[in-house]
Amino acid sequence: MAAADHAVLLPERDLYERLQLEIKPRARRVSLRVDVARGCIVLVRPTRCPEALIARFLADKRTWIQKQLVNMPERATLAHGTAVSILGEEHAIRGHDIAKRGVWREGATIFVSGAPEHLPRRLKDWLKVESRTVFTTWARDYAAQLNVRIARVAVRDTKSRWGSCTRDGRLSLSWRLIFAPREVAAYVVAHEVAHLKHMNHSPAFWRVVESLVGNMKAPRAWLRAHGGSLHRYL
Numbered sequence: 001m002a003a004a005d006h007a008v009l010l011p012e013r014d015l016y017e018r019l020q021l022e023i024k025p026r027a028r029r030v031s032l033r034v035d036v037a038r039g040c041i042v043l044v045r046p047t048r049c050p051e052a053l054i055a056r057f058l059a060d061k062r063t064w065i066q067k068q069l070v071n072m073p074e075r076a077t078l079a080h081g082t083a084v085s086i087l088g089e090e091h092a093i094r095g096h097d098i099a100k101r102g103v104w105r106e107g108a109t110i111f112v113s114g115a116p117e118h119l120p121r122r123l124k125d126w127l128k129v130e131s132r133t134v135f136t137t138w139a140r141d142y143a144a145q146l147n148v149r150i151a152r153v154a155v156r157d158t159k160s161r162w163g164s165c166t167r168d169g170r171l172s173l174s175w176r177l178i179f180a181p182r183e184v185a186a187y188v189v190a191h192e193v194a195h196l197k198h199m200n201h202s203p204a205f206w207r208v209v210e211s212l213v214g215n216m217k218a219p220r221a222w223l224r225a226h227g228g229s230l231h232r233y234l
């Protein structure tokens with residue numbers, strides 16, 4: 001263990017206050033998940049599971065839990081006067097008092113009309129539509145390169161994965177990837193489209209992804225390190 005790990009220790013009480021229990025009858029094992037939206041760590045356990053096993057699991061994961069809590073991204077709101085990064089480009093958010101003009105972009109500024117209290121929801125709805133439009137364009141482009149067919153692209157607010165793909169070409173992506181750098185979002189889209197060639201994570205599959213986006217090390221590392229921060233906007 002690196003010496004730096006000791007610097008992040010939280011008091012015992014804070015640690016356990018920020019653990020939430022979730023019972024999943026079909027879970028095969030005990031696991032942990034970082035929930036940035038709620039600012040906590042979720043312990044997922046099957047219905048029947050010896051308490052001693054859970055205690056041992058928590059003891060083993062203690063340093064990891066500490067680190068996650070200390071490094072938890074600050075929750076943020078999309079509000080007038082704040083900034084948001086969209087596909088790696090900083091945008092200023094401005095409220096606009098002309099009602100019924102909706103949401104629109106001018107250069108690096110996004111205007112949101114209507115009452116300030118509705119701004120976060122309106123902007124989020126707009127970002128969901130925007131993400132679907134952009135990701136659909138990319139997915140169709142990748143599909144054309146691979147000579148495969150996409151049936152539909154949907155965006156969702158998924159917690160445990162960034163994207164998925166069915167055999168018949170239905171792609172599902174997290175709309176929150178729009179807050180990630182462009183090459184990270186593009187990697188996830190390419191990854192899902194590549195599954196239409198290989199429904200597995202074999203070396204052949206990774207070669208297909210690489211043929212679409214080049215080196216994937218950086219985007220994959222970014223997702224591991226910063227993926228949780230995409231959930232910081234409630």
Ligand SMILES: [Zn+2]
Pocket residue numbers: 191195200201
């Ligand atoms: Zn995959």
